[in-house]
Amino acid sequence: MHRRLSGTCAGARRGWPAPVRPGSRQRRVHLCGACVEACGTGALQRTRLPPWDLRATVAGACLAGSGIVCASCREVCPAQAIRVPPGGRGAASVDALRCTGCGACVGVCPASAISLAGMEEACA
Template sequence: MADDAIDRGRRGFLRGRPASGPAPIHPPWSRPDYFTSLCTRCGACADACPEAILRPGDGGYPEVDFTRGECSFCGACADACAAPIFDRTAIPWALRATVTDDCLSVRRVVCRSCQDACPEGAIRFQPAPGGAAHARIDEFACTGCGACVAACPAGAVTLDHQTGSPAHAVR
């Protein structure tokens, strides 16, 4: 097969599952345009990750699981990979945190776990009428590290691929 890209719609149909859902998040600096065609699925990146957030995903390709913790952008995954998948000269990824209506603060429960966990200070809570505070993400400060995802007790924080998002370097 000339094109090794995964057809998620076909795979979902054959497995009896819907094709909807977010695209998987591959390791930082990996190049999504040809990740699946060059990745050998050897697991070297996952073995090298000191945060242990990489796991085999659909088709055996490494995916980031932010429920396990945050990405420290150490680069160990890129250094361990023998395939030319990673581009360390680019930004790690265009991920930004989003907070859903499942947030405890929306339900008037005082919780600032995501704000406390964010190393960049990209999450702030803004008071709203009626006493509920709503999380606001500073898209220029958010690096997409995922620290907020693991910290959220309600599972209300997700990281999404962004297009046209601010390009900034991770410190």
């Protein structure tokens, strides 16, 4: 039998933004560990490794890179891994070491210039 977490997840109660699960615009997931503590079956375990090795990458279609003021991706990034030069003076850039690969930035980009790639590809 499954135990339900009472109320919202511990991360939500702490006011942490919920990153979007990769490949989904509807579900949200916190990486706070409350689900591990609530799971009575042992099916979930804590790990120090990130849950996936995806990182955000910015393509040439970035509006800020074309001189259009846009910072939608930066505003939703829970890890604050995205930098956008002020005044549309250059494309957004992602700090791959800070990026968690949550995908929150992908769906909000009006130019569809952000995608998720494996860590090796994103850092290349």
